[in-house]
């Protein structure tokens with residue numbers, strides 16, 4: 001185990017933050033978790049957990065009070081493609097406030113390392129217009145043409161991290177996640193992402209049933225399992241690499257392919273009903289992992305089949321606990 005640290009995880013009530021807290025506690029660190037909401041699916045493992053709205057500067061100062069060595073800043077107003085397409089102003093405003101205030105509060109309180117969770121949404125849209133897309137390298141982010149709203153805010157905060165490092169010597173780390181999935185992630189309500197939405201739809205469908213798929217389903221993505229995401233974050237924080245770094249899987253799959261994989265795991269035959277009126281984001285997106293291999297000597301390796309099997313089982317169990325699978329079985333009886 002590395003030396004015990006005092007760590008702040010923002011967004012600790014959310015998907016990635018909750019898993020990061022668990023890992024840091026297992027590694028023996030003292031962890032303060034902060035979020036605007038408590039974790040939904042199981043109690044936090046944090047040493048202490050506080051409900052704070054981090055859009056307010058005073059709350060950011062409270063969050064980093066008392067001597068914090070490292071900050072994992074994972075709080076953000078975000079969701080799947082439907083949510084980020086429909087909420088440009090709220091997302092851009094809320095996240096820029098959280099990030100600018102968290103950087104400044106961390107600087108004032110003498111934090112040593114600050115991790116910013118950026119996104120593959122920073123990459124230019126023109127480089128993602130083909131389903132058979134070339135994997136995106138870190139330097140592809142400029143000249144800039146990111147995802148409206150969410151992507152612009154992430155790219156701007158990447159620059160802000162650089163300025164804080166250059167002007168104030170705050171050690172910043174910037175990670176660009178590519179679609180993270182796994183148990184304890186949001187699976188309904190509008191903020192869920194494709195893997196969780198597909199698992200939910202298939203769990204609720206009968207064998208031979210129909211599920212809705214956004215677009216023609218031929219759009220492509222890569223998906224990273226949560227354990228790989230957490231491992232990559234810990235390794236990046238321990239490294240000296242301060243430029244933005246892709247953290248993702250580099251296996252490209254179509255959304256139709258994703259549906260087929262989950263259907264196979266569920267042991268169901270499902271009919272796909274495509275809805276071209278629904279947002280599908282860029283046509284194709286994949287992670288180039290050359291740099292992460294070089295700087296961390298490591299890359300995500302959990303197979304999609306393994307990761308989806310665990311995720312599907314968890315979502316099915318949640319729906320069952322809520323009595324929703326039984327209701328469906330009775331309705332189909």
Ligand SMILES: NC(=O)c1ccc[n+]([C@@H]2O[C@H](COP(=O)([O-])OP(=O)(O)OC[C@H]3O[C@@H](n4cnc5c(N)ncnc54)[C@H](O)[C@@H]3O)[C@@H](O)[C@H]2O)c1
Pocket residue numbers: 010011012013014015016017034035036037052053054055073074075076077078079094098117118119120176177178179180181186193
């Ligand atoms: N999950 C992915 O595939 C993915 C991909 C790219 C980037 N990211 C980034 O990773 C980070 C974590 O994402 P996640 O998947 O865990 O999302 P999440 O929505 O599960 O977690 C984000 C958390 O931030 C909290 N939050 C929002 N506004 C807040 C506020 N004003 N004050 C305090 N807390 C607030 C939310 O309540 C939520 O619990 C975010 O920065 C996100 O943009 C995630």
